[in-house]
Amino acid sequence: MAKLFSTLKKHARLCVQVAVAALTNGYLIGFVKGKIFTGKTKQLCVPGLNCYSCPGALGSCPIGSLQATLGSRDYKFAFYVVGFLMIVGALVGRFVCGWLCPFGLIQDLLYKIPFVKKLRKLPGDRWLKWIKYILLAGFVILLPLFAVDIIGQGQPWFCKYICPAGTLEGGIPLVLLNKELQAAIGWLFAWKNLLLVLLIFLSILVYRPFCRYLCPLGAIYGLFNPIAFYRYKVDKEKCTGCKACQKTCKLDIPVYQKPNSMDCIRCGACKRACPHHAISSTIEKEE
Amino acid sequence: MNWIKRKNIAALLLVVLGISFVVIGVARGENQTVLTKAINICLECIGIG
Numbered sequence: 254m255a256k257l258f259s260t261l262k263k264h265a266r267l268c269v270q271v272a273v274a275a276l277t278n279g280y281l282i283g284f285v286k287g288k289i290f291t292g293k294t295k296q297l298c299v300p301g302l303n304c305y306s307c308p309g310a311l312g313s314c315p316i317g318s319l320q321a322t323l324g325s326r327d328y329k330f331a332f333y334v335v336g337f338l339m340i341v342g343a344l345v346g347r348f349v350c351g352w353l354c355p356f357g358l359i360q361d362l363l364y365k366i367p368f369v370k371k372l373r374k375l376p377g378d379r380w381l382k383w384i385k386y387i388l389l390a391g392f393v394i395l396l397p398l399f400a401v402d403i404i405g406q407g408q409p410w411f412c413k414y415i416c417p418a419g420t421l422e423g424g425i426p427l428v429l430l431n432k433e434l435q436a437a438i439g440w441l442f443a444w445k446n447l448l449l450v451l452l453i454f455l456s457i458l459v460y461r462p463f464c465r466y467l468c469p470l471g472a473i474y475g476l477f478n479p480i481a482f483y484r485y486k487v488d489k490e491k492c493t494g495c496k497a498c499q500k501t502c503k504l505d506i507p508v509y510q511k512p513n514s515m516d517c518i519r520c521g522a523c524k525r526a527c528p529h530h531a532i533s534s535t536i537e538k539e540e
Numbered sequence: 541m542n543w544i545k546r547k548n549i550a551a552l553l554l555v556v557l558g559i560s561f562v563v564i565g566v567a568r569g570e571n572q573t574v575l576t577k578a579i580n581i582c583l584e585c586i587g588i589g
Contacts, residue, residue, distance in 0.1 A: 295575055
């Protein structure tokens with residue numbers, strides 16, 4: 254029993270990720286019938302990136318919901334979804350990415366696959382990081398809001414042309430199980446699958462490429478990292494600047510300098526790696 | 541310490557503002573827009589178009 258408890262504690266993050274993914278995608282019959290859940294809980298957003306067209310999804314993806322509201326002819330501002338993102342962001346910031354996002358879990362598992370050479374980051378990492386903010390501003394906000402049809406209806410541009418979570422969690426299972434959808438696939442499905450294959454390959458090569466470079470939800474939560482209730486802090490008296498935190502960080506963040514970097518997904522590896530116990534979070538008691 | 545407190549106040553204000561936004565959104569019926577989109581297969585999301 255003690256051994257089991259110890260193992261669970263050691264893999265606490267993985268356990269939470271799996272539990273959240275299972276809970277928010279608990280409509281298992283959807284995977285058998287090739288249909289999606291149509292209950293009232295789908296008006297509620299889940300914190301992580303989880304396509305609402307995934308057969309198992311019980312809630313809504315905040316990024317999809319944001320585009321759906323902004324693209325609706327009835328609204329020009331999405332109070333409901335923006336409010337939800339503000340609440341979650343102000344409470345925990347990108348802790349969501351590290352612990353609660355099903356697509357983050359998928360990337361974590363892909364990175365465990367052995368490969369001849371793993372990269373710390375992609376070449377041009379410094380610039381590639383900005384893509385997610387461009388996608389957020391362009392594909393999630395401006396295009397759904399302003400590129401509208403004759404009746405004033407916009408499209409979910411990010412979901413349609415970019416989002417690999419939609420392809421993996423919704424597109425592939427639904428198309429496999431639904432003959433009508435199989436007949437309807439075309440160049441867009443091919444394009445999105447190409448992006449997905451590329452991302453899967455990159456996820457084996459480098460840690461969480463989608464979260465680092467493309468995820469507009471991570472971009473939003475990252476803005477809250479410096480001021481969220483859940484933050485990291487470095488005890489300057491204990492820190493020797495040995496960089497053990499940066500060496501262990503799979504996202505290559507210099508935690509000793511920037512404990513609340515907008516890129517930090519709060520995985521906690523730096524806290525465990527610090528030989529001087531200089532890194533702690535705001536919910537922990539100071540030693 | 542003051543800086544930490546100030547950050548917590550900012551986070552608290554954002555949570556309060558967020559709750560207000562959610563209430564306004566529900567009053568405007570935005571949750572129904574989300575529900576309508578979410579209970580129908582989103583053809584754009586799955587790559588059909």
